[in-house]
Amino acid sequence: GAGVSQSPSNKVTEKGKDVELRCDPISGHTALYWYRQSLGQGLEFLIYFQGNSAPDKSGLPSDRFSAERTGGSVSTLTIQRTQQEDSAVYLCASRLSLLGADTQYFGPGTRLTVL
């Protein structure tokens, strides 16, 4: 595709429910990133993938958060037993590779609201 796409664009859920957020990176990009952006805040790094492996999961806020990537392309971020503090915009970015200084390109984000 032309850019990074994410779905859904908006998700409203009830506290305690599980949610799954999807990211389709730019075709050919091997590195994929997930960030969280709370209202009026900067971006908080969650996790990144090189291919299908995630070398650094240190940014995940709790064990309720998990992510996977299959086929070196699509990635899903799963939040189990959602809490109100999980409400934020979840942004995905992809990058051609981890070598060199090529930049990350962001998708439009998924706005998650936990009631």
Add this chain to the structure above:
Amino acid sequence: GESVGLHLPTLSVQEGDNSIINCAYSNSASDYFIWYKQESGKGPQFIIDIRSNMDKRQGQRVTVLLNKTVKHLSLQIAATQPGDSAVYFCAENSGDPPFGNEKLTFGTGTRLTIIP
């Protein structure tokens, strides 16, 4: 801990004037910096980047200046237009070897408003 921060949370500039957005960083090991622009309801958009072996880099209407001595980064936008109104973030690489620049640390952001 290491952090990236911005001096001013908001900035209003008259259309046609130049604007300067500042950013302080504290990780002396960072060697790559990026400026992103984020419009309402959209993801961050790459504007310009600079490596630590440079002091200045110019793009179309934008210039990034890096002062490693005082760990300061700035974004200059010339002849501002209404479309420049957005939140601007600076980011620094904070990745660890062996991959290097794989993780970015973002500042809180500065909201730039262009006054017609």
